[in-house]
Amino acid sequence: MVTARIEDYALLSDCRTAALVSTAGSIDWLCLPRLDSASVFAALLGDEHHGRWLLRPIDADAVSTRRYEGDTFVLVTRWTSGDAVAEVHDVMPVGAGADAEASALRTDVVRRIVGIRGEMTFAQHLTLRFDYARAMPWVRQTGTDDEPCLVAMAGPDALAIRGAHLEPNDHEHTGEVSIREGETRDLHLTWFPSHRDMPALLDADVAFAETAEWWREWAGRIAHSGPHHAEVVRSLLILRALSNRETGGIAAAATMGLPEDIGGERNWDYRYVWLRDAALTLEALVDHGFLSLADSWRTWLLRAVAGDPADLQIMYGPAGERDITERELPQLPGFEGSRPVRLGNGAATQYQADVVGEVIVTLSAARAAGVRESEFSWALERQLLRFTAEQIERPDQGLWEIRGEPRYFTHSRVMIWAAFDRGVRAVEEDGLDGPVERWSGLRDRMRREIDEKGVRDGHFVQHADTDEVDASLLLLPQVGYCRPDDPRMLATVERIEQTLVRDGLVYRYRTETGVDGLSGSEGAFLACSFWLVEQYACTGRLDEAEALMDRLCGLANDVGMLSEEYDPGAGRQLGNTPQAFSHLALVRAADALARRAHRPRG
Structure with a gap:
C-alpha cells in the first residue's frame, strides 16, 4: 500500500483535470483528460502497481521541503542529499498555446529538475495503468538516444513520456537522471487521443512562464x-x-x-x-x-x-x-x-x-x-x-x-x-x-x-x-x-x-x-x-x-x-x-x- 497520508499530497491543476503529488515525489493520482475521466495513475487508492510516476533522489535518506511558487500551482520540491541540493518543479500547463481547439486535444505535465548545489541523481519509476488500473497499455519506444520517447496506448487514450530514457522492468519503466549545479532537465508527459498523432513537445520555458503568470494574474x-x-x-x-x-x-x-x-x-x-x-x-x-x-x-x-x-x-x-x-x-x-x-x-x-x-x-x-x-x-x-x-x-x-x-x-x-x-x-x-x-x-x-x-x-x-x-x-x-x-x-x-x-x-x-x-x-x-x-x-x-x-x-x-x-x-x-x-x-x-x-x- 502507498504509505502517504492524505495531507502529504499537493495539487497540480490545469483547470480541467488535476494531479496529486506526494511529499515523496510521486504523482499518485491523475485522471485524463478531465477530472472525472478514468485514471492513469491510481496508486492513491492502492499501491504502485495501480499507476504512479515517482521522481526522487536515489539516496533514500534525502529529505524534501516544498512550496508553491507564489500564488500559483507551480509546485517546487527542494531535495537535500548530503551536500547536494536540487529541486523538482512540477506544473500542469494551463492550455498548450493560443489554439484553444488544439489545447483541448492534449494535457501535459512537466517535471523540471533543477540543480542547485553539487550533483544529485534522481530515479524515475513510471507505472502506467489506464482505466482505473483495469487496462495494461501497449508501450513502445519511439524516440532516439538523444530524444527518448515512450508512447503508451490503451483504448481511446495515449500518453507520450519524453525527456529521459526509460527501460522496461517488470511492468513498469525505470531510469535515472543526474543533475549538476546550474543544469536543468525537463521531463514531459502528454496525453492525447490515441487515434490522433502525437502532439509536438511543449516549450517548457514558455509553459512554466505562461502558467505561472496565468495563476498570478488571476490571484491578483x-x-x-x-x-x-x-x-x-x-x-x-x-x-x-x-x-x-x-x-x-x-x-x-x-x-x-x-x-x-x-x-x-x-x-x-x-x-x-x-x-x-x-x-x-x-x-x-x-x-x-x-x-x-x-x-x-x-x-x-x-x-x-x-x-x-x-x-x-x-x-x-x-x-x-x-x-x-x-x-x-x-x-x-x-x-x-x-x-x-x-x-x-x-x-x-x-x-x-x-x-x-x-x-x-x-x-x-x-x-x-x-x-x-x-x-x-x-x-x-x-x-x-x-x-x-x-x-x-x-x-x-x-x-x-x-x-x-x-x-x-x-x-x-x-x-x-x-x-x-x-x-x-x-x-x-x-x-x-x-x-x-x-x-x-x-x-x-x-x-x-x-x-x-x-x-x-x-x-x-x-x-x-x-x-x-x-x-x-x-x-x-x-x-x-x-x-x-x-x-x-x-x-x-x-x-x-x-x-x-x-x-x-x-x-x-x-x-x-x-x-x-x-x-x-x-x-x-x-x-x-x-x-x-x-x-x-x-x-x-x-x-x-x-x-x-x-x-x-x-x-x-x-x-x-x-x-x-x-x-x-x-x-x-x-x-x-x-x-x-x-x-x-x-x-x-x-x-x-x-x-x-x-x-x-x-
Whole structure:
C-alpha cells in the first residue's frame, strides 16, 4: 500500500483535470483528460502497481521541503542529499498555446529538475495503468538516444513520456537522471487521443512562464483584506483549480474514494458538480470580485438543467452530464484498505430539497453584486421555483445525502423558505415578474411549519421526528432565516457544542443514531467547524472564533490544502481532497471575522 497520508499530497491543476503529488515525489493520482475521466495513475487508492510516476533522489535518506511558487500551482520540491541540493518543479500547463481547439486535444505535465548545489541523481519509476488500473497499455519506444520517447496506448487514450530514457522492468519503466549545479532537465508527459498523432513537445520555458503568470494574474484580482489573507487567497485559488475553464462546471473535489472512516465503507466519488457546492463556491468567488465566473456558471447551470425541472439532479458531470451511475471498482484495494472504491455517485438520484434554495440564493447574491440577467436566467429561476412548489410535500435525503429514510430535515425546509423568499424579493426589489403572492404564501407557510415542527425544547432540530441537532442548523442565520443571536439559535449552538463538538471540532451529526443508513463513523467535518467560527464571530464570541479559526487553518497541510474531514485523535485528514466545501467555508469564516457582523447570503 502507498504509505502517504492524505495531507502529504499537493495539487497540480490545469483547470480541467488535476494531479496529486506526494511529499515523496510521486504523482499518485491523475485522471485524463478531465477530472472525472478514468485514471492513469491510481496508486492513491492502492499501491504502485495501480499507476504512479515517482521522481526522487536515489539516496533514500534525502529529505524534501516544498512550496508553491507564489500564488500559483507551480509546485517546487527542494531535495537535500548530503551536500547536494536540487529541486523538482512540477506544473500542469494551463492550455498548450493560443489554439484553444488544439489545447483541448492534449494535457501535459512537466517535471523540471533543477540543480542547485553539487550533483544529485534522481530515479524515475513510471507505472502506467489506464482505466482505473483495469487496462495494461501497449508501450513502445519511439524516440532516439538523444530524444527518448515512450508512447503508451490503451483504448481511446495515449500518453507520450519524453525527456529521459526509460527501460522496461517488470511492468513498469525505470531510469535515472543526474543533475549538476546550474543544469536543468525537463521531463514531459502528454496525453492525447490515441487515434490522433502525437502532439509536438511543449516549450517548457514558455509553459512554466505562461502558467505561472496565468495563476498570478488571476490571484491578483482577488478582492480581500483582513485576517487570514494568505489562507483566503490559497482557498480561492483551489476553488478556481476545481472549476473547469472550458465548461464552467465546479467540482466538489479532485479525488474519489478517499475514506471518511479509515478502513470503512464511506468512500465516495466527489469529482462531479454538486449544484449546492458549486453555488456556494460561486458565491465565494463573487464576494471576492469574480463576477464573470458567475455568468459562466449560470450558463453552465442553464445547460445542465435544461428541459423539465422534474428531471433536476443534485449533481452533474463537469459539462452537465447526467449519467454518473454509482458502481464499485474491485481491482482497487482502496486507500489504506478502505473499500469499496466507488466510481460515480448514487446520490445523483436522490431528492435533496435544499439544492434549489442554494442555487436561488446564489443567483440572488450574484444579481445583488451586479451580474446582469441574461435572456434566460430569470426564466430558469422561475422554473426552479415552480418545481420546488410542486415538491413541497416531499421529504428528502437532506444536505448530508443520507442513504436512510427520507425526512423533513429542518435545514432543507429552511432552504425551501429561502428559495421563495428570494423569489419574492426579486419581484418586489428588483422589478422582475412572477407570481409573488403565491411565492409569498409558500414562504410564510414554510416559516410556520419550521417554527412549529423544526423547534423542540427551544432549539432547532435535525428533522421533525427527533430532538437531535445536526451541524447544518448553523447555516440558518447565513440565509437570513433568523439572526445568529436568536434565542433558538443560541440554544441550538449550545446543543451542538454539547453533542457534536469533540476535541474542539464539529461533527455533522451523531452517526450512531443510524439516520444516514451507513455503518461505521467519520471524522469531524471541517466546513461545519468553519460555520461555528462564523456563528461565534456574529454573536460576539470573538476570542473563541479566532481561536477556532487559527486551529482550523492549522489543520491545512504544508501547501494550504484541506480535505473534507479531520480525525483529531489520529491527527490526520480524511475524505476527498482538496474539498471545495472546506475551502469555501474557510473563506466565509475569514470574511465574518473581518466583518464581525451578521450578513445573510443573497
